[in-house]
Amino acid sequence: MRSDAPDAVPGGEDALARRIRFAVEADRLKAVLRRTRLVDGSRHENSAEHSWHLALLAVLLEDAAPAGVDLPRVLRMLLVHDLVEVDAGDTFCYDADANLGREEREQAAAARLFGILPEAQARELTALWGEFEAAETPDARFAAALDRFQPLLQNFYGGGGSWREHAITRAQVLRRMDPIREGAPALWPVVLDVVDRSCRAGWIAPDPPAAP
């Protein structure tokens, strides 16, 4: 927020004012850059537009959701799943070092950020985010599957994208994509085909030979 902006929204500390303050904080997600590039390669994607793309994918691929998945809940989950990055930043999935301490950073971010909201809503959104992170329910598994599938599409249609840029190997990609196998089994054959084509195109690096 600019320093010349009024420091409180009309209404002060009531529920509506807190929700508005939260929405204004959320704007900062548009400045959190991921490693994935847009399909046209022109720039890195940010976490806000990524969240939109995932929610749109959930609508488009509703038929690929396993029985019992509650799509409206999945949409809410996807809309908030990356919000903690406003404080904690995005962590590149293939960078093991950067992932140390990620959980603590994100817990602190969730407490501060969701804490801006009225209590019941803070509880609901914190729980949805926690459920996504734990990836144990069918809703969270479907959401997580989409969160893996979308960068796969971006990389494939972008001619290799972040795989190529960071020399990611076939085994690394398949390990990263594994949650799709259970979270959205209907998409798994597409994943295998995309990975095979990308290996043949040289966009995904071959696995190093196994130790003797």
Next chain:
Amino acid sequence: MRSDAPDAVPGGEDALARRIRFAVEADRLKAVLRRTRLVDGSRHENSAEHSWHLALLAVLLEDAAPAGVDLPRVLRMLLVHDLVEVDAGDTFCYDADANLGREEREQAAAARLFGILPEAQARELTALWGEFEAAETPDARFAAALDRFQPLLQNFYGGGGSWREHAITRAQVLRRMDPIREGAPALWPVVLDVVDRSCRAGWIAPDPPAAP
């Protein structure tokens, strides 16, 4: 899409392949810039991250929706409401000339874009988009209200934003915000307060004196 990308997704012309092709086309919405700036003023907002912000606002401001609004439908509507801009571009709401021919451009875009999808889904999403544009149902009116309210917040917390940049007057802003009065009446007092504060701050231009 890069020229070296395989031209068909695995599966060719089946429903899943068509949905994936649509999702990849939708990526281009991230490159459509609006006149509104991020709250920190650093750059213009794009229509993909704007769509995410609106859907998030719908979740946050659910209590402000008039009785009878179906929030899950509103979320789907907001996720697709700007997609036609992939072909038709964004049209600045305060530019009357640019708005000539907008409807025809957007209709053609909708036909091409949603036409990528399997028929039933094409019909559903075209209808949702058309409903948003017509702004006659409670769902569409609530969605339209959020579509006005979000740039109001961006401009206010950004110290004037596109109002200041384009010397927009109080009467212009109030006319633009008018759909909030019916679509989300609970937000209307906030609108009036924000407009008054912004006028006092000099971020919204005074109305020209009435003709004698």
